[in-house]
Amino acid sequence: MNTHAPGTGTLAEQILRGVGGPKNIESLTHCATRLRFQLHDGSKADKAALDSLKGVMGTVPQSGDRFQIVIGGAVAGVYADIMALPAMKAGGTSRPRTDAEVKAAARARSRGRYAWLDNFFEYLSDSFRPLMGVLLGASLLIAATSVLEAFGYIDTRAADKSATWVFVDAMWRSVMFFLPLMVAYNAARKLRIDPWLGATVMAAVMTPNYLSMLGSASKVPGVSCVTNETLGAEQCTAKVFGLTMQLNDYGGQVFVPLVMVAVLALLYKGLQRVFPDNIQLVFVPFFSMLIMIPVTAFLIGPIGIWAGNGLGSGLAWLNGNAPIVFAIIIPLLYPFLVPLGLHWPLNALMLQNISTIGYDFIQGPMGAWNFACFGATAGVLLLSIRHREKEMRQTALGALAAGLLGGVSEPSLYGIHLRFKRIYPRMLVGCLVGGLIVGALGGVDAKVFAFTSVLTIPVFSPMGIYGIAVAAAFFTAMALVYFSDYLTPEQRAEVNAERDAAEAAARGGTAAAEHEPATTGVTAGDREPVAAGAATDDRVLAAVGATTAGASSGTGAGARSAGGSGAGAALELLAPVTGRAMSLDEVTDPVFASRALGEGVGIEPSDGRVVSPVGGELITVADTGHAFGIRTPGGVEVLVHIGIDTVRMAGKGFDVRVEAGRKVSAGDLLVEVDLDAVRAAKHPAVTLLTVTNTADLASVEPLAGRDVTAGTPVVTVRR
Structure with a gap:
């Protein structure tokens, strides 16, 4: 029996005793609804006592001495209370890491091939990210004055500006200086x-x-x-x-x-x-x-x-000797100069050109870079609207307004682009397209110094060439970012899962946000992944389940059979593999057994050919080939998962035959699996078939306890 069983005291103190005390905690973090403990000895956690606590919705013991406690929307406060306890600051083999430290360590495990490059971008991003509020505020002030200047109300460069406009300048220069x-x-x-x-x-x-x-x-x-x-x-x-x-x-x-x-x-x-x-x-x-x-x-x-x-000197020489090359290099070079502040001397060169030769040749091709930057931000904005990302939508909207109206790229760069490595390559394509157009059509000049915004397009000559170039740069970058995303598929699934859990918590954990029957006592938070980047199977499970849920524009609306429609119509899900069908209660994985990922069946396979159990769209195909998410035309969301913890095999023994986004029919081959390799790796080979939006449906009826062949009905879904 656990000697630290919960008793009297605050909820935080009772939870701490329930998991075996501070000396049993290796690390603690939390997600939208759950406390996530990494314990030294998982057997010391008193599950029954913790389940009985008022304020605890349930507990989920996991492999590897991991232990989760479902709190709900109040999880952040409970986490803070636990971390503030004196016992957490003394004793134990090591002081528990903070939430940020644990998540940072998890992110570090999923970094790219070149650690120095990840560190460099992270250093840049974290040096600027806290400044986003004041940068956006200053940028919008600049945008407002640019609008007034474009319509001739003020001249921001006049030597005899009034005290009013000198003071307005000070308002935004306080940030920039x-x-x-x-x-x-x-x-x-x-x-x-x-x-x-x-x-x-x-x-x-x-x-x-x-x-x-x-x-x-x-x-x-x-x-x-x-x-x-x-x-x-x-x-x-x-x-x-x-x-x-x-x-x-x-x-x-x-x-x-x-x-x-x-x-x-x-x-x-x-x-x-x-x-x-x-x-x-x-x-x-x-x-x-x-x-x-x-x-x-x-x-x-x-x-x-x-x-x-x-x-600046080198670019002046290049423009004089190879103007076409110059028009291409400028927009490709600026994305790397601006984050480091090395573009400022070029501004001096622009002003010098205007005062000595009467025009400037840098601002024209530079506009291709600026509008590619704004186009990438527009792509992020569209994705944030599509995926209901409130914080990113606000950031992208402010940055886009500052860019298009004020010609200021810093909010886009520091607030978005430097945070997500996938954006830069796509933005550079937009820069290249715009630069090519400027160079091929003879160049673009400007007779005054101006921020490259929508309002200053008439400043450039020929205006038509400049307009075509910046529009091409903008829409190229926007399309590339929107259609390929600024997140990897795994990151997108993870972000959507966290969003779904947060929305569920905000609604008080209503059934509409949950993907399991209410009787199981597990909320939508259980579909969230472990800390970002953790190479665990339940991370992939959550990602696949969340992707099908998040991608559906009409979740649960219209699960129908092939021959009928309307309320009560049944849809039969077929066995994805030949073998012995069993209840989820018999599955050794606690996530599936708890129905956290919906009702369904498990099949102990005798054949490695795994086929689609239903017709629909492949929303998710795990890189490792062990999990597939399918959404039917009627909105039923189905997960096919081969084996337990098979994500650890990193795709070895899995020959995937489909890709995400493809339409499949029932019986189409998804993957061929080397079952001997799975069992040799000491992973259960059971194949799971679940309906992840079970809570949105009238009933999901599994047909277990019998031998089945691939294509045999094993689950009946009714609305």
């Missing part, structure tokens, strides 16, 4: 060092004291300035400690803080190893500032500026 400080803070947090230290180092080269040295009008002794003929910009240096320091305006730069913080993190953690704990608070920040501020001012900052200036 101080962006390096914000990025440095977030980047330092990402690398687990003092974030205020990162911001402080960056602030040293943005103070009024430092800025007072900039410009030929500076009265600070030791400052000298020259003009860069190519960029038409003034470059100043100062003698500091007898050394020459290049002076720069770092407002809006992001490359410099990103590099600086990466170097600072190495120094900071090295100093932590040098100084004892009791004096680190004083000496680690002190030496970090003493070293990194000069390194940033003398080395890292100028390198970032040199990189941008060199790029």
